[in-house]
Amino acid sequence: MAGIGIDEVRHVARLARLELSDEELHGLVGELTALLEHVDAIRQLDTSGVPATAHAIPLSNVLRDDVVGPCLERDEVLAAAPAAEEGRIVVPAILREEP
Amino acid sequence: MPEGYETVVGLEVHCELATATKLFCGCPNVFGAEPNTNICPVCLGLPGSLPVLNRRAVELAMRIGTALGCEIRPSVFHRKNYFYPDMPKDYQISQYDEPVNVNGRLELPDGSVVGIERAHIEEDTGKTTHVGATGRIHGASHSLVDYNRAGVPLVETVSAPDIRSAEQARAYVIELRGVLVATGASDGRMEEGSLRVDANISVRPTGSDILGTRCEVKNLNSLRSLVRAIEYEARRQVELLEAGGAVTQETRHWDEDAGVTHPLRSKEEAYDYRYFQEPDLVPLVPDAALLEAATAGEALLPSDRRRRIAEVFAAHGAEASAEQVLTVIELDLDQLVLDAVEVGADARLALARAANEAAARPDDARRLDPRAFADLVKMEHDGKLSATQSKTVLGALLEEGGDPADIAARLGYEALDTAELEAAVDRVIAESPDEWTRYVGGDAKVTGYFVGKVMQATKGRADGKVVSSVLAARRDEAAGR
DSSP: OOOOOHHHHHHHHHHTTOOOOHHHHHHHHHHHHHHHHHHHHHHTSOOTTSOOOSOSSOOOOOEEOSOOOOOOOHHHHHHHSSOEETTEEEEEOTTTTOO | OOTTEEEEEEEEEEEEOOOSBOSSSOSBOOSSOOTTOSOOTTTTTOTTOOOOEEHHHHHHHHHHHHHTTOEEOOBOOEEEEOOOTTOTTSEEEEOOSSOSEEEEEEEOTTSOEEEEEEEEEEEOOOEEEEEESSSSSTTEEEEEEEGGGTTOEEEEEEEOSOBOSHHHHHHHHHHHHHHHHHTTSOOOOTTTTSEEEEEEEEEEETTOOSOOOOEEEEEEOSHHHHHHHHHHHHHHHHHHHHTTOOOOOEEEEEETTTTEEEEEEOOOOGGGGOOEEOTTSOOBOOOHHHHHHHHTTOOOOHHHHHHHHHHHHHHTTOOOOHHHHHHHHHTTOHHHHHHHHHTTOOHHHHHHHHHTTGGGSHHHHHTSOHHHHHHHHHHHHTTSSOHHHHHHHHHHHHHHOSOHHHHHHHTTOOOOOHHHHHHHHHHHHHHOHHHHHHHHTTOGGGHHHHHHHHHHHTTTOSOHHHHHHHHHHHHHHHTTO
16 A cells, blocks of 8 residues: 655655654655555556556657857856855865765 | 675776767867867757757777677667766766677687677866865865866766676776777876776675675776776675665765775665657767778787787797796887897797887887897897896987997997807906805805806806806816716
8 A cells, every 4th residue: 555654754854864753754745645545546547558658759769960159257156156156166175964 | 805705796887989079069189288178069968959960970880880799780879967067968878788899709809708798989078176274075165177078079988787897897997998099099098097997896605696885986997996896896895794684775975095995875766867859869879980990900909919929929839938938019019020020039038038128118118119129139148138138228229220230349248259259257266266166066055146246357247057057067077077
């Protein structure tokens, strides 16, 4: 049966870097369970004769030639970042969760 | 490796493809540009932008698959989701359960075969620099990101856990690099990051066919790092097991200066990446045009080049040193040897001079006129130049080109005829009666003394081997034999 526990919701929230209150977590348990039940209902359909579809549009090999196109102005890009240094974007120290 | 244990290694080799542009956009794919100058809405993942797959990258990936004997299959792209600032989109587009190339193999020069599980297409990530007291990841105050590399096309070749030693891992990477360069997919420059290796390392009791718990070691920037890291990591795991502990599956970082690995982050389980099919890209199907491009214009693979040398040497009844063959192929000097042999140079000697002296200056050696090289080898082989003289002339030839005979004449290396040489030997014998008595009495140690004296007298023009044989002949005469 479909369903999702609060621990799983908390785990997924952490992966998505979402900070959720207990109230929000409980609310999401209900909402996500309803969604999963809906998927479960679809899963009941007999699809044994239906080939797997990779994409909604029956299309393959959409390719472009290896030709250089325009890039953005660096100053424009860096202006949109919270902070920049030496032409690079400043981000918080990586792996600070590590011991 | 401690007795009773076996090392098991599988390698993941990331190869940047030598395309003009990135995998999904027209930004230039170049090394060493000013930070954040080769970026656009697509590789930054800005809203409303859409990726379009680079045809050349697909062709090169299929060439790699062909060269590795893979099955080339219809494939799809997935998003690998993770939070790490090296990807502005917060996901990397990669191939997950349906990669383009599967089930190949790579035969190494020693005849061992390493299975290739897959070779799939994915995009590279940006480059992070850690700022802080040490410049290392741990203890950094903040990090700086350059997205020029984000979206550069990669092929990741994943080997089966068939590798059994650090040396075999090294041979595998050299062979794979040769294949990647031959297909035109890569420039093979490890020092510029064109080729990056991660090693999955485990140990197990010798004779066991169960795989031990593995650690993935990253930051292997050179062949030397690869060998050292595998040796270190295998020893660490054996010591853990011997002490009654267990190996934890994790990602570890190789610290080249300290010569150790340390844990980086606990490996997220596959489902934590929440792979799902990239909705903005359609499937890739190897049609006739792509498959034709995948096999066209391919240079000889390293294995073909080894076979070619073996055949030529066999035809000349010469034995090729396996080590010298690997050296000339790696440095792209095998054609020089074959061309020289073709115009009459002695095969064994041509190979030796190419693998030793010419290999010391590979760039100059690749420009060497094969006929001049052949002439030099012939002069040495015919005894017109001693080995020492030949090496000196080759050095000059590499430096300035020209005719080896002219260079030899300019250096005063004129052929020493037999009479002149014998006269020099006789003079030295006459000047050293005590040493001569000892030599005739069977003291082989004084041979070097005589050879040295003759060399001095002839200003290095004599061939040491010929001097020895003249000495032996004189001794036999003196002994009345």
